[in-house]
Amino acid sequence: EADIYQTPRYLVIGTGKKITLECSQTMGHDKMYWYQQDPGMELHLIHYSYGVNSTEKGDLSSESTVSRIRTEHFPLTLESARPSHTSQYLCASSEGGTQYNEQFFGPGTRLTVL
Amino acid sequence: KNQVEQSPQSLIILEGKNCTLQCNYTVSPFSNLRWYKQDTGRGPVSLTIMTFSENTKSNGRYTATLDADTKQSSLHITASQLSDSASYICVVSDRGSTLGRLYFGRGTQLTVWP
Numbered sequence: 001e002a003d004i005y006q007t008p009r010y011l012v013i014g015t016g017k018k019i020t021l022e023c024s025q026t027m028g029h030d031k032m033y034w035y036q037q038d039p040g041m042e043l044h045l046i047h048y049s050y051g052v053n054s055t056e057k058g059d060l061s062s063e064s065t066v067s068r069i070r071t072e073h074f075p076l077t078l079e080s081a082r083p084s085h086t087s088q089y090l091c092a093s094s095e096g097g098t099q100y101n102e103q104f105f106g107p108g109t110r111l112t113v114l
Numbered sequence: 115k116n117q118v119e120q121s122p123q124s125l126i127i128l129e130g131k132n133c134t135l136q137c138n139y140t141v142s143p144f145s146n147l148r149w150y151k152q153d154t155g156r157g158p159v160s161l162t163i164m165t166f167s168e169n170t171k172s173n174g175r176y177t178a179t180l181d182a183d184t185k186q187s188s189l190h191i192t193a194s195q196l197s198d199s200a201s202y203i204c205v206v207s208d209r210g211s212t213l214g215r216l217y218f219g220r221g222t223q224l225t226v227w228p
Contacts, residue, residue: 040220040221040223041220042118042203042219042220042221043158043203043216043218044218045216090157090158102148102160102163105157105159106157107156107157110155
């Protein structure tokens, strides 16, 4: 099992709250990713990072923001949560180099905004 | 537009039976194709990876095939077990980016009954 962790695993909050989803990996991977997944649907890339101080937006527009101050840590923040943000959020990491490198996924955070 | 289509959407089989899941893709230029297993409430875990030159890859009771000419792949599960109940996701990577951008199918939800 990959050494990539996400907290919390489940979160239920009210509209307008600020939240941060944590993601940490102990594999020393340069690349990290955030995906959003709704039930029965494909994963959509919302943010990625090539390394420290690198962050990029993914294919799916998201109101969330990310930071990469340390190699092992890639938190995602929502300044003001809304019901439309209800979804599962998956963090992943991979070694730098080529597109052959496997992405290892965390267990996910299931977010519900009331 | 790069796409990955999977069929069937869901499948129910009895324990001990075999099954085959299908994946068609239009991703170009093609780099590699992975099959992931995603248990409910967990992140995806890689089962197999195949590059352009490979047409079959096995991992225990899982055997994946790839026809790069017709852009089709299949995942065959032999002697199914209850623990095989999960979503099986076909993921294709293109050769056009160093990010290792992944294109995800929506998955086939497999249920194995005793």
